[in-house]
Amino acid sequence: GAVVSQHPSRVICKSGTSVKIECRSLDFQATTMFWYRQFPKKSLMLMATSNEGSKATYEQGVEKDKFLINHASLTLSTLTVTSAHPEDSSFYICSATGTRHTGELFFGEGSRLTVL
Amino acid sequence: RKEVEQDPGPFNVPEGATVAFNCTYSNSASQSFFWYRQDCRKEPKLLMSVYSSGNEDGRFTAQLNRASQYISLLIRDSKLSDSATYLCAVEGAGKSTFGDGTTLTVKP
Numbered sequence: 001g002a003v004v005s006q007h008p009s010r011v012i013c014k015s016g017t018s019v020k021i022e023c024r025s026l027d028f029q030a031t032t033m034f035w036y037r038q039f040p041k042k043s044l045m046l047m048a049t050s051n052e053g054s055k056a057t058y059e060q061g062v063e064k065d066k067f068l069i070n071h072a073s074l075t076l077s078t079l080t081v082t083s084a085h086p087e088d089s090s091f092y093i094c095s096a097t098g099t100r101h102t103g104e105l106f107f108g109e110g111s112r113l114t115v116l
Numbered sequence: 117r118k119e120v121e122q123d124p125g126p127f128n129v130p131e132g133a134t135v136a137f138n139c140t141y142s143n144s145a146s147q148s149f150f151w152y153r154q155d156c157r158k159e160p161k162l163l164m165s166v167y168s169s170g171n172e173d174g175r176f177t178a179q180l181n182r183a184s185q186y187i188s189l190l191i192r193d194s195k196l197s198d199s200a201t202y203l204c205a206v207e208g209a210g211k212s213t214f215g216d217g218t219t220l221t222v223k224p
Contacts, residue, residue: 006159034211043203043214044160093159103148103207107159 003027004096006108013084014116021079021111023094029074030096034105035067038091050077084115117142120206122215130223133194137218139204140186148207149180151189153200154217160203163189194222 003026013019023033032051036044048064050056050071058064066088068080077096081088091112095105122139129135141149149166164171166178166187177190187204201217 032210041217043216046211046213049211091157103212104150104162104165105152105160105205105212106162110159112157 002096002098002106004030004094004106004108006094006111008111009109010112010114012114012116015085016083018080018082019084019113021081021092021094021113023077023079023096023108025075025096025098028096028098030077031074031098033071033077033094033096035069035077035079036093036095038093038110044093047079081113084113086115089113089115118215119143119213120204120215122204123218125218125220127218127220128223129194129220131194131196133222134190134192135194135220136191137189137202137204137220138186139188139215140184141206141213142185143206143208144182144185146206146208149187150205150207150212151176151178151187152203152205152214154203155200160214163202191220194220196222196224198222 005024007022035047038044047062048056048058050069052071056069071077093110094108120141151163152160153163154160166180168180171178175192179188199222201219203217204215205212
């Protein structure tokens with residue numbers, strides 16, 4: 001399957017700071033990347049869909065100014081959590097698909113954010 | 117009503133048992149269906165796709181029933197290493213929706 005890498009895997013920050021998470025497709029060109037958030041013992045909640053070179057499409061209830069998504073190249077998308085607060089603490093996971101997308105998703109390793 | 121609903125679990129079974137999970141979905145226009153496995157504090161990984169004709173991979177069998185809008189996963193001869201959370205996913209209009217997951221614990 002396709003290889004997707006996410007960094008950092010774990011980050012701890014103080015309240016009010018911003019955190020950037022990177023998602024890279026290593027062996028294919030990712031025309032679309034998805035950002036998910038997962039709370040303990042809950043499923044993945046889609047936050048936004050980003051297509052290379054265009055603005056991300058956010059799901060209802062997700063603040064676009066809070067969660068900035070950039071997909072500037074076919075191999076990299078970034079999620080920036082701005083002015084982080086403790087309630088933003090969560091597991092953030094990206095997935096990427098290419099031009100031959102058939103529905104299955106390949107995920108990055110996930111990033112566990114803890115805001116103190 | 118959630119778009120995708122799964123058996124609540126958890127399932128605790130002995131080694132060698134057969135266990136089945138079900139998942140229902142509400143959007144009849146959904147196009148693709150999958151089962152993912154997620155280990156504790158890890159990312160989900162694709163287990164198998166689900167087709168109307170059924171899909172078997174070793175001890176795992178997945179089935180789709182479009183008329184009743186549910187998918188199933190059957191695990192035969194459970195191994196300790198099968199312990200994980202199993203997520204069903206329904207894809208349509210370019211995005212996937214996941215169930216909350218069913219946790220399976222296989223005990224010696």
